[in-house]
Amino acid sequence: LLPASVTRARHRQYPTAYTTSTSHHVHLCHAQCNRGSVQLMRSGGNSAGHALSSLVSACRQQKASSLFITRATTIEHESMEVPWRDMKEPRINLVVKFGGSSVATAERMREVAQIICGFKDTMPMVVLSAMGKTTNLLLQAGSEALHTSPKSVGSLQPLRAIKELHRETATVLGVDNDTKDDMESLLLQLTQLLVGISIMQDLTPRAKDSLVSFGERLSTRLFASYLRAHGIPASQYDAPEVGVITNDNFTNADVDYPATLEALRASFSDHMSGKKCEVAVVTGFLGRGACTGAITTLGRGGSDLTCTLLGAALNLEEVQVWKDVDGVLTSDPRIVDGARPVDFLTFEEATELAFFGATVLHPLSMQPAAEYCHDTDMGVRVKNSYNPLAPGTLISKERDMDDALVTSIVLKQHVTLVDIVSTRMLGQIGFLARVFEIFNNEGLSVDVVATSEVSLSLTLDPAKTLWERDLIDEELEALMQAFQGVAKTSYRRGYSILSLICNVKRTSEILERVFRVLGRQGINVQMMSQGASKTNIALILNDSQATHALHALHKEFFGSS
Numbered sequence: 001l002l003p004a005s006v007t008r009a010r011h012r013q014y015p016t017a018y019t020t021s022t023s024h025h026v027h028l029c030h031a032q033c034n035r036g037s038v039q040l041m042r043s044g045g046n047s048a049g050h051a052l053s054s055l056v057s058a059c060r061q062q063k064a065s066s067l068f069i070t071r072a073t074t075i076e077h078e079s080m081e082v083p084w085r086d087m088k089e090p091r092i093n094l095v096v097k098f099g100g101s102s103v104a105t106a107e108r109m110r111e112v113a114q115i116i117c118g119f120k121d122t123m124p125m126v127v128l129s130a131m132g133k134t135t136n137l138l139l140q141a142g143s144e145a146l147h148t149s150p151k152s153v154g155s156l157q158p159l160r161a162i163k164e165l166h167r168e169t170a171t172v173l174g175v176d177n178d179t180k181d182d183m184e185s186l187l188l189q190l191t192q193l194l195v196g197i198s199i200m201q202d203l204t205p206r207a208k209d210s211l212v213s214f215g216e217r218l219s220t221r222l223f224a225s226y227l228r229a230h231g232i233p234a235s236q237y238d239a240p241e242v243g244v245i246t247n248d249n250f251t252n253a254d255v256d257y258p259a260t261l262e263a264l265r266a267s268f269s270d271h272m273s274g275k276k277c278e279v280a281v282v283t284g285f286l287g288r289g290a291c292t293g294a295i296t297t298l299g300r301g302g303s304d305l306t307c308t309l310l311g312a313a314l315n316l317e318e319v320q321v322w323k324d325v326d327g328v329l330t331s332d333p334r335i336v337d338g339a340r341p342v343d344f345l346t347f348e349e350a351t352e353l354a355f356f357g358a359t360v361l362h363p364l365s366m367q368p369a370a371e372y373c374h375d376t377d378m379g380v381r382v383k384n385s386y387n388p389l390a391p392g393t394l395i396s397k398e399r400d401m402d403d404a405l406v407t408s409i410v411l412k413q414h415v416t417l418v419d420i421v422s423t424r425m426l427g428q429i430g431f432l433a434r435v436f437e438i439f440n441n442e443g444l445s446v447d448v449v450a451t452s453e454v455s456l457s458l459t460l461d462p463a464k465t466l467w468e469r470d471l472i473d474e475e476l477e478a479l480m481q482a483f484q485g486v487a488k489t490s491y492r493r494g495y496s497i498l499s500l501i502c503n504v505k506r507t508s509e510i511l512e513r514v515f516r517v518l519g520r521q522g523i524n525v526q527m528m529s530q531g532a533s534k535t536n537i538a539l540i541l542n543d544s545q546a547t548h549a550l551h552a553l554h555k556e557f558f559g560s561s
Helices: 049-061 107-117 134-145 150-155 155-174 177-200 205-229 255-265 270-272 302-312 347-356 366-373 431-442 473-484 504-521 545-556
Strands: 025-031 037-039 068-077 090-100 125-126 234-237 281-283 288-291 295-299 318-323 343-348 379-385 394-396 406-422 445-451 455-462 486-504 525-528 535-540
Touching: 037 455, 090 107, 090 302, 107 125, 107 155, 107 205, 125 205, 125 302, 125 455, 134 155, 134 205, 150 155, 150 177, 150 255, 155 177, 155 205, 177 205, 205 234, 205 255, 205 281, 205 288, 205 295, 255 270, 255 302, 255 366, 302 318, 302 394, 343 347, 347 366, 347 394, 347 406, 366 525, 406 545, 431 445, 431 473, 445 525, 486 504, 486 545, 504 535, 504 545, 535 545
Parallel strands: 090 125, 090 318, 125 281, 234 281, 318 379, 343 394
Antiparallel strands: 025 037, 025 068, 288 295, 379 394, 406 455, 406 486, 445 455, 486 535, 525 535
C-alpha cells in the first residue's frame, strides 16, 4: 500500500525496478511478491525512499517480477493545506461526491483528500459512498444471515471482510481513538442487526435499508477523522439527520424535495454564513422516511442525488461527481473500447442516459439541478478521481446543439417485451389509462412504449432498487392474469434497448444512417420509440444482436468501436 504521491495506478502492483523518493514516513509494512513474502519495512528518517528501495532489493534477490504491498500499519503524512485559507469570506462553494471505487481503500481515501485539498479558494462539502464493494458485502451478509444460526453470525465471511477492511483502513489512516470507538460501535450494531435477521428469519425492505446504511456511515467517519489528523477542520454528518427527507418506499425512496431543501439549508446555515469553517463530510445514498422516521435509501447510485440535493439547497454554481471514468462517455467502455468522453450534456440528455442504462449517474440526480436552481443555474461536472486533470463532462440546462448529431449510445440488455391488444378494438375510451393502472398495481416500471389506438408494445424494467434483477415468471404470469377481460397480452424475453441520445431535430439523417448500418449487418429492429423529451431514439433488438449493433453504430457515428 504505497503512499498516494507514489502511485497514480489503478492497481497496486509495481515492477521491481520502481524506485521513489517521498516525504512520507513509513514505519511498518508487509509486502507480497510473486516469489514470496517480505516483511518489516522500517524507515526512521524523513523519507520512505530507503525503505521502499529495501523492499525492492529484497524482491530482486528472490528474482521476483512484481511487488504487491499488502498491508501498512502506520503511514504518516505531512499536513495538507486548508483549501479556503486565502478566501476572504469562507463559505461552502462546492459540493464534491466520490463513489465507492474512489474511496475503496486507505490509499484511495488519501488521494481523495489530496484532490479536495488541491482546490484553490474553495471550502468544499464532501459526499461519500461506502468503501468499494461494502454495499454488496452488506447485502450478501443479510442474505446469508437468513440461513445462519444467531450464534454463528459473527463468522459470516462478508461481515468479517467488512470489519477487516474498515479496521485496517482506520489503522493505516491513523484516525483518532474517538473515531475508532464510533467505528466499533457501528460494527457492533451491524452484527446485532444481522443476529436479529437470523432470529426473525426475515429481511424486510426496511431492515435492508438499515443494513446497507452502515457502509456510508463508516466511510464518512473515517475520512473526516483522517482530514482532522492532517490539519484540515472537518466534521461528519449523516444525511438522515441533517434533512434528506423521503417517503417510506424502502430500498428506492422518493425525496420530498421542498422539505429536504429547506431542512438542508437550515442544517448548514452556519457553513454558509462563515460561522463554521470546515469540510462537511456527508453520507450519500441515505434519507429518513417522513412517516416512520427510519433510514431509507435512494436506490443504487443514490449518492449522486445527495450531491445535487446539497448543491441545490445551498444555491451553488457547480457540484462535482467524481467517478472512475473521464466523465460521461459516448458508450459503455466495458463494451466499446473506443468510447470517449463527452464534453457537454444537457440535464435532459443526462437523465435519458441514466434511465436507459448508463451507470455513471443516478437517474434522478439531475432533478434538483434542473428544477430547483432557478437563481444559479447550477451545473453538474463529472470527473475522474483516477485522472484528476481530465476536464470531465459538464452537464447544464442548455448547450449549443448546432453541430450535435449523436451524443452517446447506451445499451440496456435483458429486458422483457410485452404486447397488449384491446379486446374491444376501435374507440375504447380509457384503454391506455387502464393499462397503466394495471402496471402500477403490479409494481412494474415501463421503459419504452410504442402505441396505436387499440394496441401497444412496451418494455418492462424491474424496480430500480439496491440490487439488479430480472423479472421472474411469477410476476409476468400475474401481469397476464391482471389483463384478463381488458386486453390480450403476451410477453417475450431476451431483448435489449439500444438508445441513441441525439439531436432529434436531425432525426431523418440519424435514422437513415442507423438503418443503413443495421441493414448491412443483417440486424432487425423489433420496435422503435422516440421519447417525448426529444433527446432519445430507442431501438428494441434481440439480445443476441445488441452488442454487435452497438459496435457498428458507435463506429458509424464516432469512428471507433
